[in-house]
């Protein structure tokens with residue numbers, strides 16, 4: 001079972017020809033609203049990819065909060081429809097979290113309002129994890145209060161669970177975050193904020209991965225967009241995983257697809273090695289960027305497998 005502790009947002013996606021400059025107003029070509037939030041997106045990615053294996057059971061459960069309004073209820077309904085367990089999602093008397101994105105091809109700018117996401121408490125985490133075992137995984141991001149994420153990682157570690165931290169949006173983290181994290185998945189910007197190292201080439205990527213290991217993380221996955229990812233298993237297996245070349249039409253949710261796919265295939269299904277799981281995840285994300293939309297653009301397992309059996313770099 002995978003538990004995702006994280007944000008559930010009402011996303012507004014505006015299609016724009018280009019990102020506006022400071023002080024400028026531009027007209028959008030299109031607008032979509034729907035389920036978003038890094039937590040919800042990653043949970044949906046896992047649920048969609050796991051459908052082949054879960055025999056009608058739910059492989060992923062969301063721990064989160066939305067507003068007690070129609071928008072909040074609608075987002076819970078959508079999570080249910082995607083087969084994400086919602087028994088640990090509560091409606092509270094705060095506005096539902098929201099995000100507004102300006103999307104121009106590969107480029108996007110996102111502003112997030114935390115709202116109900118910021119109301120998650122330690123007792124919500126305790127309730128959700130009370131029956132968790134060492135066979136289970138906890139996946140977190142940083143769109144809910146940082147101290148709650150730290151608490152959840154600690155609790156999960158004490159139950160022997162696998163812990164994954166997608167440190168987005170990046171912020172300075174206390175030391176115990178790292179030693180309670182099995183797998184960390186920062187992108188370039190997040191790596192620079194967290195380690196002070198800009199992972200612009202292989203040497204700097206090695207240095208950044210080493211720094212995460214020094215702080216106590218076992219597996220490091222630096223996601224490098226169209227350049228795939230750099231991975232390190234405690235310095236034992238250190239390598240690059242190339243991305244598949246595609247024409248990106250909308251990068252929203254690609255990082256979330258990557259993280260969800262890796263969380264599912266590595267610790268949970270247990271059928272892939274660390275490197276294979278990362279390769280599978282880059283394939284899944286390549287499908288997401290070649291489609292418009294948020295959760296709807298996340299592929300299913302077989303679609304990824306079809307690509308996965310092809311040679312690296314093949315279209």
Ligand code: RIB
Nearest residue numbers: 009011036037038099253
């Ligand atoms: O990673 C994409 C997500 O970031 C969006 O769905 C938005 O809600 C923000 O949380």
